[in-house]
Amino acid sequence: xxxxxxxxxxxxxxxxxxxxxxxxxxxxxxxxxxxxxxxxxxxxxxxxxxxxxxxxxxxxxxxxxxxxxxxxxxxxxxxxxxxxxxxxxxxxxxxxxxxxxxxxxxxxxxxxxxxxxxxxxxxxxxxxxxxxxxxxxxxxxxxxxxxxxxxxxxxxxxxxxxxxxxxxxxxxxxxxxxxxxxxxxxxxxxxxxxxxxxxxxxxxxxxxxxxxxxxxxxxxxxxxxxxxxxxxxxxxxxxxxxxxxxxxxxxxxxxxxxx
Ligand code: PGA
Numbered sequence: 001x002x003x004x005x006x007x008x009x010x011x012x013x014x015x016x017x018x019x020x021x022x023x024x025x026x027x028x029x030x031x032x033x034x035x036x037x038x039x040x041x042x043x044x045x046x047x048x049x050x051x052x053x054x055x056x057x058x059x060x061x062x063x064x065x066x067x068x069x070x071x072x073x074x075x076x077x078x079x080x081x082x083x084x085x086x087x088x089x090x091x092x093x094x095x096x097x098x099x100x101x102x103x104x105x106x107x108x109x110x111x112x113x114x115x116x117x118x119x120x121x122x123x124x125x126x127x128x129x130x131x132x133x134x135x136x137x138x139x140x141x142x143x144x145x146x147x148x149x150x151x152x153x154x155x156x157x158x159x160x161x162x163x164x165x166x167x168x169x170x171x172x173x174x175x176x177x178x179x180x181x182x183x184x185x186x187x188x189x190x191x192x193x194x195x196x197x198x199x200x201x202x203x204x205x206x207x208x209x210x211x212x213x214x215x216x217x218x219x220x221x222x223x224x225x226x227x228x229x230x231x232x233x234x235x236x237x238x239x240x241x242x243x244x245x246x247x248x249x250x251x252x253x254x255x256x257x258x259x
Contacts, residue, residue: 004038004226004253005166005210005233007127008240009067009095012045019048025243038233038253041065041093041127042240046081053090065093065127068101071114073121083118094119095235096126097153099133099172109152116154120161127166127235128154129214130193134173142171143192150193155200162201167193167211168235174215176237183224183231186213190230219248226256 014022030036042052043065052064070080086094096119097112112128119126130149132142146169154165169189174181181189190211198206213225214235225231233253239245 002210002232004257005041005212006038006250006253007041007065007212007235008043008246009235009237010044010241011237013241016048019044019051022241022243026247029243029247033251036250036254037257038250039063040250043067043095049091050089063093064091065095066091067095069094069115069118071111071118073118083122083124087122087124093125093127095129097129099129099131099170099175109149112153113156120157120164125164125166127168129168129170131170131172137173146189146193147196150196159201159205162205163208167209168214169193169211170214170235178216180216180221183228186225186231187228190228194230219245222249222252226253
């Protein structure tokens, strides 16, 4: 059975002092809980990655992820951070193709495919984001858009590499808007993505791969979303920088994971 994942995407929020307070608050809340039966990945801004990889987490196992990496391997690319650099400070995950990067930084499926290659070369797990904008959904094109993002950005990987990848379905109209996809809409798209993985690879891969939902997922709607058969957890933005909400979401994932 697939274990659930809760990934927190802090985006470009929090000063260092605020980040430290948030981590302390999260850990305090975890102290009162049994060990969570889900994987937790925290994706802070780059300068705070080591704050998290260095932290002494007692019972609770955390993983640390970056929010982006370079498509290049190394060299004269001022301002870029490579997968190799991330891996060298024990970062094992990296979000790739978040809609904010596609929109504000012009990242295409082709560039994203290169970023994924660099991560796989460095034994890291990409969290590859796909999702349609509102006009595409209203025009009934959402499956077509997601299919293209998968085919051009991810499906060049071979059968071994795809195992290390996590897919996140994030309808762009739901991100940061408070307008969450219904559990039915999420399930429908997740089932579609899983069927595409099966078609491109095989049934065992489709059964194994984790597909997260993202877009205004919060402490109020997590259980409903995570209970869908093809929803393996969430990529959480706004609610991941509120300690109580984030821990509640992890707890909900953990309860469903145990069922
Ligand atoms: P949100 O963001 O939870 O604030 O909608 C999710 C994301 O962008 O990953």
